[in-house]
Every structure is written in structure tokens, then in C-alpha cells.
């Protein structure tokens with residue numbers, strides 16, 4: 436008799452788990468709540484699908500158990516992802532280490548996964564939203580129920596994603612299944628998401644994009660920083676550095692109402708160099724108006740706002756202007772303080788941080804509470820930064836869980 440493996444959720448991790456289990460000889464069924472598998476893959480990487488990264492480093496991930504994550508990524512890393520996709524016929528391309536399908540169409544990634552599932556005879560049942568999982572049946576099997584359909588499998592992989600982008604199907608219902616299997620979850624927050632700030636004058640600078648170093652402050656110290664293109668909007672801040680920092684900010688926001696961030700728009704200058712720059716400019720440019728004096732340091736909208744915040748008038752003479760106010764403009768360029776008081780919802784988030792802790796699963800991602808139940812993908816407490824790291828985790832965890840689920844001899 437072939438082992439029967441049920442995979443709940445046909446996203447990146449679920450499809451990888453299903454393919455791996457089927458290649459091990461198991462009879463595999465995917466139960467997918469949507470009317471099609473892999474909906475989220477289509478929107479990844481702005482429709483191009485950044486499916487991995489040559490620079491695979493633990494620093495790109497967050498989890499409470501980085502030792503366990505390290506073991507997993509060592510067993511299925513970037514080269515394994517490349518080999519897997521090349522093996523199912525996908526031509527890849529690389530941009531600064533970021534991996535994409537050569538055609539730059541996310542649909543191609545989904546297509547090759549679907550072709551491989553069909554070739555392996557994987558049974559895909561769509562429109563099947565799983566509501567209940569009952570491990571430890573007398574038969575030794577695991578019962579799985581949707582509203583209308585009932586199944587029994589030798590082993591089950593829960594790959595329902597988290598709560599991010601619920602329109603693609605990941606509405607958090609997988610967390611309920613994990614709880615039914617006896618797991619206690621780590622609190623979740625949206626990650627890779629825009630942040631809201633309380634400063635009312637943000638409307639005046641909305642639309643500005645600039646290279647900046649963004650720092651997050653907690654308890655008086657800088658707890659994280661990221662550099663990249665910052666985008667200012669009427670509600671707050673966005674862009675890659677903000678996305679990368681959002682999970683840390685959002686965990687602080689769970690315990691307090693506000694988080695302070697500072698923005699440095701001239702990150703290439705050291706303190707000394709910046710002082711020399713100020714002195715030199717003063718000597719050369721005192722004949723200009725304040726606005727003319729600061730021209731070229733920052734985008735115009737932002738400079739005007741900083742001049743206003745320093746109590747200066749754009750048309751007044753820079754030479755005659757209050758020296759402390761001029762210094763204040765320079766200071767704002769380096770240390771613009773913003774107060775984050777919220778974030779966009781899971782609807783806008785690319786990932787969900789938190790979930791099933793890695794210390795409640797084995798090295799093969801099998802539940803320590805319910806033998807025969809495995810987890811893969813974002814439902815686990817692993818989230819990565821932008822750059823292909825979240826999909827890499829989906830492929831890696833899907834592979835490990837699928838392989839072990841097919842080999843499961845318990846019950």
C-alpha cells in the first residue's frame with residue numbers, strides 16, 4: 436500500500452511538499468481553499484517572482500530558533516532551489532544575486548509546478564477549505580474535514596500560509612488547524628508592510644523618494660537600521676528600508692503606542708565630514724537665500740519642509756539667518772524624527788511574522804504535539820526580508836516536510 440499524504444494549502448510550500456512526497460512514492464492529495472492553486476505566487480516580485488537569492492544568510496531571516504532554521508537551510512538551500520526549478524524545466528536568471536524566471540513572469544513558476552504535479556499524478560482538490568484536523572485516529576490515520584468533504588491520510592502537511600494578503604487565500608485559518616493539533620502559537624504581526632506616522636505635515640512631503648538610512652529606536656538605543664529608497668506618503672513611510680524594518684516596529688507597537696524612527700538623508704557622510712561640509716558651504720554660499728543655500732541637498736519638497744520646521748523663511752538671506760536655525764536644517768537632514776503609530780493591515784503585508792514555533796517541531800518539521808502532522812511555509816515562525824528569502828523558505832520547508840511526511844511510519 437502506498438502512503439497517503441494530505442497537503443492542506445496549495446501555495447508555494449504546499450506544492451513543493453506535494454511534489455517531494457509524490458517523488459518519494461506517496462499518493463498525494465492537495466486540499467486548496469481557493470478555486471486554483473498558487474494564487475499568491477502570481478503577485479510575487481511585482482509579477483516577476485523573485486524566487487530565491489544567491490546570498491542565503493541567516494541575517495536575512497527572523498525566527499525564535501535560528502539554529503533550527505540554519506539546519507533546514509543547510510539541507511535545502513539556494514542551489515537546491517535552482518536545481519529543483521531547472522529540473523522541472525524553468526530557465527532562471529539572476530540580477531545581483533536575486534533569482535527570477537528568465538521570462539520574468541511569475542506565472543511561469545506556477546505553471547512548471549502545476550505541470551510537475553500533473554506528471555506525478557498529484558490529486559488537487561480546489562474549493563476545499565479545511566476546517567478541522569483530527570490527529571490520532573484509532574486507525575492511526577489523521578482525519579481532515581472541510582465543510583462538505585472528509586478525508587483520512589497517513590500523514591498531513593499543513594501549508595496554509597499566515598495571514599498576509601488574505602485575498603490570495605491565506606486568511607489565518609491554518610493557525611486554527613495548528614491549534615487543533617495542540618500547538619501554542621507565537622503572536623503574529625504583518626511584516627514587509629508600510630508604516631503610519633503621526634506627523635501631520637507628512638502630506639506636504641508626500642511623493643518624495645530618497646536614498647536614506649532609517650533607524651528604529653527602542654528603550655533609548657538603536658535596535659535596527661536599513662538603508663534604501665525611502666518613500667514618503669501622506670499617511671507615513673514606505674519603500675524597501677521601511678518594509679525590512681516593519682516587523683520589528685510592529686512587534687514594539689504591540690506593547691506600546693508609538694515607536695520612534697529617525698531618517699538620515701545623507702548616510703554617506705561621517706560626522707566629521709558633515710561638519711567640514713557645513714563650514715565650507717557657509718563660507719562659499721552666504722550670498723544666497725535660505726532656499727537657494729540648501730538647494731541640491733535634498734528633494735525640494737523636503738528641503739522646504741525642513742526650512743519651515745527650523746523656523747526659517749525660504750526667501751530670507753542665508754547670511755543673515757539665525758545660525759541655530761540653519762544648523763537645525765542640517766540636523767534634520769541627518770536625524771529627522773518620526774513617530775510611527777501604526778501600520779497597514781495584513782491586506783497590504785507581504786508576509787506574516789510569528790506562528791508555529793520551530794521548537795514545537797522536529798528537524799523534519801513534524802509536529803512534536805501530533806505525530807504525522809508536518810508544517811511548511813509561512814505558517815511557521817520564520818519570515819525573511821525582501822529578496823527572495825520568503826519563497827526560499829517555502830521551497831526549503833516544503834521539501835523537508837514533504838519528504839518526511841512520505842516517509843512517516845507512525846500512527
Ligand SMILES: Cc1cc2nc3c(=O)[nH]c(=O)nc-3n(C[C@H](O)[C@H](O)[C@H](O)COP(=O)(O)OP(=O)(O)OC[C@H]3O[C@@H](n4cnc5c(N)ncnc54)[C@H](O)[C@@H]3O)c2cc1C
Pocket residue numbers: 443444445446447448449466467468469472473474475476478479480481484485486487563564565566594595596597599600603604605606607608609784785786811812813814822823824825826827829
Ligand atoms: C504581494 C506579495 C509579493 C511577494 N513577493 C515575494 C517575492 O518576490 N519573493 C519572495 O521570496 N517572497 C515574496 N512574497 C512572500 C511569499 O509569497 C510568501 O512568503 C510565500 O508565498 C508563502 O508561501 P506559503 O505556501 O507558505 O503560503 P501561501 O502562498 O499563502 O499559500 C497558502 C495556501 O493555502 C491555502 N489555504 C489557506 N488556508 C486554507 C485552509 N484552511 N484550507 C485549504 N487551503 C487553505 C491558501 O488559499 C493558499 O493557496 C510576496 C508576498 C506578497 C503578498
